[in-house]
Amino acid sequence: MNKFITFLLLFIAMTSNSYAVTWVKLRDNHNSKLMLDKQSILEKDQLKRAWVKLEYKTPQKNLQPTEKEYNQSKLLWYFDCPAQKSATAQVFQYLNDDLVYSAAIDIKSAEFIEPVPETDVDIAMRHICMKAKPATTTPSPKKPTEKPAELPNEAAPPVVEKPAIKPEVKPIPDKTIPTQKKVTQTNDWTYEGKEGPENWGKLNPIFSTCDAGRNQSPIDIQNTTHASLKPLRLIQRYAVNDIVNNGHTIQANFKTGNMLILDSTAFLMKQVHFHAPSDNQINDKSYPLEAHFVHADSKGNLAVIAVMFKEGKANPALESLFTQIPHKVGEQVTLKSRVMASELMPLNRSYYRFSGSLTTPPCSEGVRWIVMKTPITASKEQISAFEESMKHHNNRPLQPLNGRVIVE
Ligand SMILES: [Zn+2]
Numbered sequence: 001m002n003k004f005i006t007f008l009l010l011f012i013a014m015t016s017n018s019y020a021v022t023w024v025k026l027r028d029n030h031n032s033k034l035m036l037d038k039q040s041i042l043e044k045d046q047l048k049r050a051w052v053k054l055e056y057k058t059p060q061k062n063l064q065p066t067e068k069e070y071n072q073s074k075l076l077w078y079f080d081c082p083a084q085k086s087a088t089a090q091v092f093q094y095l096n097d098d099l100v101y102s103a104a105i106d107i108k109s110a111e112f113i114e115p116v117p118e119t120d121v122d123i124a125m126r127h128i129c130m131k132a133k134p135a136t137t138t139p140s141p142k143k144p145t146e147k148p149a150e151l152p153n154e155a156a157p158p159v160v161e162k163p164a165i166k167p168e169v170k171p172i173p174d175k176t177i178p179t180q181k182k183v184t185q186t187n188d189w190t191y192e193g194k195e196g197p198e199n200w201g202k203l204n205p206i207f208s209t210c211d212a213g214r215n216q217s218p219i220d221i222q223n224t225t226h227a228s229l230k231p232l233r234l235i236q237r238y239a240v241n242d243i244v245n246n247g248h249t250i251q252a253n254f255k256t257g258n259m260l261i262l263d264s265t266a267f268l269m270k271q272v273h274f275h276a277p278s279d280n281q282i283n284d285k286s287y288p289l290e291a292h293f294v295h296a297d298s299k300g301n302l303a304v305i306a307v308m309f310k311e312g313k314a315n316p317a318l319e320s321l322f323t324q325i326p327h328k329v330g331e332q333v334t335l336k337s338r339v340m341a342s343e344l345m346p347l348n349r350s351y352y353r354f355s356g357s358l359t360t361p362p363c364s365e366g367v368r369w370i371v372m373k374t375p376i377t378a379s380k381e382q383i384s385a386f387e388e389s390m391k392h393h394n395n396r397p398l399q400p401l402n403g404r405v406i407v408e
Contacts, residue, residue: 022038023037037052046080048128050076051075071096074091076091078110079129087107088105090105197396216357218359218396222283224406232351233260239338243333245325245327245389251273252271266297272344275290276289277290287310290308309383314382315379327389350374353371353407355404
């Protein structure tokens with residue numbers, strides 16, 4: 001369908017307020033609030049879908065393609081609950097209730113991906129997939145076949161949705177229920193013992209990629225291929241906001257706005273966390289500490305920049321971070337000093353690049369890995385401070401390359 005007609009239909013859909021909306025809050029933090037329209041939950045063709053709304057406390061920059069600011073998004077998210085994957089079908093962005101941007105794709109051509117744990121999509125997926133079929137969760141006198149009752153409010157989407165809904169709503173297979181229960185436990189894996197890396201893939205069906213994956217991380221970087229890699233394009237204007245001890249690592253969350261432009265796509269910097277000793281190795285060499293800067297694009301694709309630390313001069317940014325390490329697992333503290341990502345990266349930005357996975361469960365693949373060639377230094381005391389706060393090593397054993405190419 002031509003873009004203009006698509007837009008026009010969406011606009012008409014957006015401006016007709018014909019259905020009742022029931023927003024329920026799923027998450028609220030210093031940055032934004034995630035809401036779900038309970039009335040919009042619908043299940044068909046083995047997919048569940050719902051409208052969600054994100055309200056931001058400060059305006060966000062739309063990265064592509066309009067560069068417009070917005071402080072509210074409404075999104076139509078689809079979930080393949082048994083596969084634990086999701087896709088976005090429609091996006092509407094508003095600045096103070098004015099529509100500034102919209103986009104839609106046919107869900108049949110959308111790419112379903114595993115959401116990053118604890119992100120908004122992940123939170124929404126757990127909420128929606130845990131529910132029984134809509135008819136029982138949202139007591140409604142109307143049957144699922146009656147379209148108006150099931151469609152969301154202002155965005156009844158004639159473009160993406162096919163009006164015909166199967167009269168029989170397929171129940172979720174029972175086997176997914178224990179999975180869903182387990183998903184909520186984020187600490188059900190460890191680096192040692194019965195729940196250690198050798199068994200990650202068996203601990204939980206959604207961790208199966210840890211075993212079955214063929215492009216797993218970390219790796220030993222050697223036998224690289226020379227290519228003319230473009231210089232890294234990094235925008236790093238925003239400091240760390242808070243630091244959290246999640247039991248697996250110490251993670252520092254950045255204020256929104258830093259980004260990595262890779263493959264003509266903007267990846268927003270989310271957080272940096274640490275591994276000791278290093279997860280990856282370079283030419284058989286392990287480092288005492290490795291930082292992972294996790295970036296995600298608007299579709300949830302991930303890019304991680306890794307920086308190795310060798311023992312030497314103290315790093316001032318690490319000092320600020322590590323003196324505020326929360327010792328209780330789950331504790332989150334606001335950082336008192338200003339720490340910029342650039343202070344935790346080498347000046348020489350030459351890098352290795354390869355495709356890999358998360359190095360922790362669920363070990364999701366398709367992660368673009370950028371490993372900086374040049375290590376920076378951390379003092380012996382700083383490295384010990386991190387090791388002591390973790391009380392255990394937090395590196396995963398090296399994974400086979402399986403024919404992957406590492407370019408530099
Ligand atoms: Zn990591």
